[in-house]
Amino acid sequence: MALIVQKYGGTSVGNAERIKNVARRVAQSQKNGDKVIVVVSAMSGETNRLIALAKEVATHPEPRELDVVVSTGEQVTIGLLCMALHDIGVKAKSYTGGQVRILTDSAHTKARILNIDEAPIRRDLDEGNVVVVAGFQGTDEHGNITTLGRGGSDTTAVAIAAALKADECQIYTDVDGVYTTDPRIVPEARKLDTITFEEMLELASLGSKVLQIRSVEFAGKYKVKLRVLSSFQDEGEGTLITVEENHTMEQPVISGIAFNRDEAKLTVLGVPDRPGVAYQILEPIADANIDVDMIIQNIGHDGATDFSFTVSRGDLDKAVKVLEANKAALGAKAIETDNTMAKVSIVGVGMRSHPGVASKMFRTLAEEGINIQMITTSEIKISVAIAEKYLELAVRVLHKAFGLEQG
Amino acid sequence: MALIVQKYGGTSVGNAERIKNVARRVAQSQKNGDKVIVVVSAMSGETNRLIALAKEVATHPEPRELDVVVSTGEQVTIGLLCMALHDIGVKAKSYTGGQVRILTDSAHTKARILNIDEAPIRRDLDEGNVVVVAGFQGTDEHGNITTLGRGGSDTTAVAIAAALKADECQIYTDVDGVYTTDPRIVPEARKLDTITFEEMLELASLGSKVLQIRSVEFAGKYKVKLRVLSSFQDEGEGTLITVEENHTMEQPVISGIAFNRDEAKLTVLGVPDRPGVAYQILEPIADANIDVDMIIQNIGHDGATDFSFTVSRGDLDKAVKVLEANKAALGAKAIETDNTMAKVSIVGVGMRSHPGVASKMFRTLAEEGINIQMITTSEIKISVAIAEKYLELAVRVLHKAFGLEQG
Numbered sequence: 033m034a035l036i037v038q039k040y041g042g043t044s045v046g047n048a049e050r051i052k053n054v055a056r057r058v059a060q061s062q063k064n065g066d067k068v069i070v071v072v073s074a075m076s077g078e079t080n081r082l083i084a085l086a087k088e089v090a091t092h093p094e095p096r097e098l099d100v101v102v103s104t105g106e107q108v109t110i111g112l113l114c115m116a117l118h119d120i121g122v123k124a125k126s127y128t129g130g131q132v133r134i135l136t137d138s139a140h141t142k143a144r145i146l147n148i149d150e151a152p153i154r155r156d157l158d159e160g161n162v163v164v165v166a167g168f169q170g171t172d173e174h175g176n177i178t179t180l181g182r183g184g185s186d187t188t189a190v191a192i193a194a195a196l197k198a199d200e201c202q203i204y205t206d207v208d209g210v211y212t213t214d215p216r217i218v219p220e221a222r223k224l225d226t227i228t229f230e231e232m233l234e235l236a237s238l239g240s241k242v243l244q245i246r247s248v249e250f251a252g253k254y255k256v257k258l259r260v261l262s263s264f265q266d267e268g269e270g271t272l273i274t275v276e277e278n279h280t281m282e283q284p285v286i287s288g289i290a291f292n293r294d295e296a297k298l299t300v301l302g303v304p305d306r307p308g309v310a311y312q313i314l315e316p317i318a319d320a321n322i323d324v325d326m327i328i329q330n331i332g333h334d335g336a337t338d339f340s341f342t343v344s345r346g347d348l349d350k351a352v353k354v355l356e357a358n359k360a361a362l363g364a365k366a367i368e369t370d371n372t373m374a375k376v377s378i379v380g381v382g383m384r385s386h387p388g389v390a391s392k393m394f395r396t397l398a399e400e401g402i403n404i405q406m407i408t409t410s411e412i413k414i415s416v417a418i419a420e421k422y423l424e425l426a427v428r429v430l431h432k433a434f435g436l437e438q439g
Numbered sequence: 440m441a442l443i444v445q446k447y448g449g450t451s452v453g454n455a456e457r458i459k460n461v462a463r464r465v466a467q468s469q470k471n472g473d474k475v476i477v478v479v480s481a482m483s484g485e486t487n488r489l490i491a492l493a494k495e496v497a498t499h500p501e502p503r504e505l506d507v508v509v510s511t512g513e514q515v516t517i518g519l520l521c522m523a524l525h526d527i528g529v530k531a532k533s534y535t536g537g538q539v540r541i542l543t544d545s546a547h548t549k550a551r552i553l554n555i556d557e558a559p560i561r562r563d564l565d566e567g568n569v570v571v572v573a574g575f576q577g578t579d580e581h582g583n584i585t586t587l588g589r590g591g592s593d594t595t596a597v598a599i600a601a602a603l604k605a606d607e608c609q610i611y612t613d614v615d616g617v618y619t620t621d622p623r624i625v626p627e628a629r630k631l632d633t634i635t636f637e638e639m640l641e642l643a644s645l646g647s648k649v650l651q652i653r654s655v656e657f658a659g660k661y662k663v664k665l666r667v668l669s670s671f672q673d674e675g676e677g678t679l680i681t682v683e684e685n686h687t688m689e690q691p692v693i694s695g696i697a698f699n700r701d702e703a704k705l706t707v708l709g710v711p712d713r714p715g716v717a718y719q720i721l722e723p724i725a726d727a728n729i730d731v732d733m734i735i736q737n738i739g740h741d742g743a744t745d746f747s748f749t750v751s752r753g754d755l756d757k758a759v760k761v762l763e764a765n766k767a768a769l770g771a772k773a774i775e776t777d778n779t780m781a782k783v784s785i786v787g788v789g790m791r792s793h794p795g796v797a798s799k800m801f802r803t804l805a806e807e808g809i810n811i812q813m814i815t816t817s818e819i820k821i822s823v824a825i826a827e828k829y830l831e832l833a834v835r836v837l838h839k840a841f842g843l844e845q846g
Contacts, residue, residue, distance in 0.1 A: 086519065089522050097533055100517060115508075118501040177538075
C-alpha cells in the first residue's frame, strides 16, 4: 500500500464535469490499494476573477486581505471534490491550508511553507478517507491566511509529500509528461520517462512550463519522487523526476532542448574595462525592476570592453532609458539594441561527462548557416542567442543531432 | 465612545461600488467616535451560485463540504471590505468565523452559535481597527467549518453584539425601517420609530421579512439593542427594536399589520370527535415535510367535528394526497380545499391591555362585507383568513381603523 500525493491544477478542475473526472481518477487510485492525498488549485479563471474584484474595490489591495479573498478559490475546489467523491461512495475530507496547519511565514501573497502538521492527515487516511487539501495557501503563526503565490499548489503538494514521506507526488496537468522539446516545432519530440531534478530546473526556467520551479527545488531538496502526468488521459506513466542520474550506457548526452522567443539584447559599447562596471550597468536595471537573463562581458582591449545582456522584449524600451540616463556616468561610447533575438538551450546532466557537447552544438548550427550571437554555459546547460527567424530550424537540427527522437 | 455592530446584507455589498459605499459609511461611524465591528453577508447571488455549483458535482452535496464551499462567499466580502477601508485610510482587519472562534455545534448548514471569543476583537478595536467578521459561519469544536443557514449573518451580528455587550446592533438592509404595513398597499403606511421584540417576532413570522426571526429571538434573549436601517440612505434613524414596551398614553393599540397571500386551506369534514384526532391528521403532514400555519378545530356535535388548517399553496396537492391516503383510517367523511385564501394579522403589545381589539377588527371587516373564514389569536396578535381578493381592501381599512397612519 503506497502513499500517493496527487495534485490537480486549475484546468483539471475547471468545471463540474472535470471535477467529477478527477473524483473517478482518485477513486481508482484508492481502489488500487493506495492511500491518497489530493491537492487542488482553484478552478481555472477563478483566481483571476477574484483579483479583478479586489482591484475594483481598491487601487492597491492590502496584501493580508488579498490573501483572504484569493484563498477562497481553492477552498471551493476542495469542498466540491469531496462532494463528488462522496457522491461515488468514497469517504473524503477537505482541509483548508489553515485547517491542516500549513504554517508559513507572514509574507502575504508570496509566503513560504515552514511546517506541516501531518497528524490529522495521517489519522484521516488511517480511517479510510481520501484527504483533499487546498493548494497555494496556509496560515502564519498568528492565524492570518497566507498564499504562496502563483503555482503554489505544486509546492503545497510537494511539501505534503515531504512531510508525510509519500512514495510519490503526482502532478496532474494538461500535458502527459516532459518532452525533449516542444512537439509543435519538432514532431519527433519524445516524452521522457525520467529526468533529473537539475535538468528539470534548467528546462523549467527556460520556458518548458510544466512544473512550478519552486516545487521542483523543494522536491529535489527533500528527495520527493515527483511525476508529471496528464489528467485528461487514462494511459501513460508520465515523466518521473528523479534525484539519481541514470548511469546506463544508453543514456543520451542531453535530455531536452528549451527555447525562448521573448529576448531582446542590449549592448553597451566601449565601457572602461575596470572592476565594477557590470555592477554599475546592471544595478540601475535591477532598480527599475527589469529581469536580466543572459549576461556577457568579453575581454577588453585598449582599456575598453563591450557589455551585453538580454531582457524580455516588453522591458527593452525601459532598459534603454535606464542605460541612456546612465551612459555618461558609465563612460560608454554607444548603446545598441536588438529585439529580434531568441534563445536556444540544450540541457543534460550527461554533458558533464561528455566533452565536445558544446562544439557539436556550435557545429550543427554553423552547418545551417545560423550565426551565434551570444553564448552562456552552466554545468548542465548551454544556451545560445540567435536571430529569431532561425529558431525553429535550430531546435529541429539540434534535436536530430543529439538523437533525441530515439530515446 | 459607543461600541457598534453593523451588519450589511448581500444587496448592500452586491458589487464593488456598493462595497466602497459601505466602507465610506463605516469610516464615517468611526470618525464619529464609535468603535465599529462590521458583519457582512456574501455578495448577492454568490451563495446561490455556490450551491448551484455543488449540485452540479453531487446529487446530494455532503453537508460538511457544502459548508466549506458556501462559507467562501462571506470570506470574499470581508477581504474586499477591508481592502476598501484601507484604500480610504481606515485600519481594518478581517476575520472568518473560524479565525474569530465563533464556536457552533456540528449541525452543518444549520449550526447554532455556542460561544464567541471576544478577546481578539477587543484587542483589534483597542488598536484602532475596524473589525470585519464574516457572517453566517463558524467552526465546531473539531475545527470543521459550519454555516448557520440562510439569514444567519443577522444572527452572527447579534451574537457578536451580545458577546461584546455592544451599545447597539445595526442591521443595514434595503428598507429604511419597519413599517406599519406594506407601503405598496397602503401609501399612508408609516415607519415605526420603535417596536418591541415580541411584535417584531410576530411581524417577521407573518411575512414582513426585514429581519431573520432567529436573530430577533437572540437579540431579545440577550437584550441587544437592535436597529434596522437602510444602507442606501444616509438620513434616518431606522426602527429600534426594544425590550421595553412604550408605556405612554399615546401608544397605539396595535403596531402593524402583516399579511400573507400564500395560503391554502384544507378542511377534514366529519372526523370522530375524540382525543388524538389533531395528532392523527397532522403527524403524516409533518412527516411529508409540509409546514402547517393556522390550525382550527371547532367543537363537535353528534360525535363528529370539522378540522381545518392552512399550508403554503405549493404544498396543497401534496397535503391532499397525504390526507386522502389517511382518510379511511381517520374515519373522515370528506376533504375540502380552498387555495384562494389570504391571511391578515394585526400585531401589537397594546392589545394585551385593550379589550375590544378583536371585535373592532371583525366589525371593520364586516362593514366592508369581508367574510372571515378562520380566526386564530395569540397574546399580541389576531389573524384572520379571508378570500384573497379582499386582501388589499382589508389591510387598508384596518390600517385606517386602528389609526396607524397617525403614529
